[in-house]
Amino acid sequence: MPKYIIERKLANAGKLGAGDLCSISQKSVGVLQELGPEIQWVNSYVTDDTIFCVYIAPNAQLIKEHAERGGFPADQVLEVRNIIDPTTAELK
Template identity: 60%
Template sequence: MPKFLIERNIPGAGKLSGEALQGISQKSCSVLRSLGPEIEWVESFVTDDKITCVYIAPNAEMIREHAQQGGFPADAVMEIRATISPATAQG
């Protein structure tokens, strides 16, 4: 199943409280349950003005539907084609 990187531009994201992040997470999980088992949230990274997420889904349209139902942005949805790390250099 394809893996996607989603950029969510949210000014001040890095200053959101733990309670606010918990609320966002709860809303996301609620929408995921309603969409069914084909879409999975792997993890998210919160920076100053953006939340960048990794999802597994059959297509980008399902990612956008999740964002629409959840009421949060999906400013960029990119399919991850490969993953590299320092271990990749070892061959």
């Protein structure tokens, strides 16, 4: 199943407290439960003004529906085409 990176621009995201992040996460999980098992949230990276989320889903439209239902921004939804890491350099 395809993996996606979602860019969510959110001013001062890096200043969100644990309670705020918990509330956002609970909302996201609730919407995911409504949408069913085809969509999975893997994790998210919070930076100063953006949250980058990793999801597994059959298509980008389902990712966008999750964002719409949850009231989350989804400024970019990018399909991951490949994954590399330091071990990729060892392939011959």
